[in-house]
Amino acid sequence: RKEVEQDPGPFNVPEGATVAFNCTYSNSASQSFFWYRQDCRKEPKLLMSVYSSGNEDGRFTAQLNRASQYISLLIRDSKLSDSATYLCVVNGGVSGGYNKLIFGAGTRLAVHP
């Protein structure tokens, strides 16, 4: 089983739609969770952290379900500029006393007019 699993998509949605991405992780000891955004041929950039209580940043809402080891990202009122790949990222545990982040393969979103 992969450490972080995502539906690769693509999700093709019209402008203004609401779209949700899901992610599951295998390490129950993971403590930190993030969503990164990666545009075509660019580096990944941090979109938002995911907190146990859930958190919202404008049109973006992230949720964490520790019992099911499941993370979600909801995008409301999709914009053309939201077209990108969304990477689910999980703290992969401690190696040599240091944390490392494990990346999923990403979910591709295409927003069309």
Place this chain on the structure above:
Amino acid sequence: EAGVAQSPRYKIIEKRQSVAFWCNPISGHATLYWYQQILGQGPKLLIQFQNNGVVDDSQLPKDRFSAERLKGVDSTLKIQPAKLEDSAVYLCASSPGADTSHNYGYTFGSGTRLTVV
């Protein structure tokens, strides 16, 4: 604040040749990471440095890949000899400390796109 600098941006080499990539992290960042991202996949950690020491190189193919961060600042990643399957984007990232990545994630450089032919 200047970001993570990487060079070169692109590199095309023949298989069995050698290649080196360079990374300069954000000033003051103690932790430096090299990731490999193959097309269609997420980034995979190759090696993690804390200052000039290696803390995780469990997924580094040590028969052909090597990395160093001699003065605890910039870093080089080398492949010798390259194989076709090494074609990927090599991303460098840094964070103020290994514990802060726990809370704040990483900042990535723009990457080096390697094509092995």
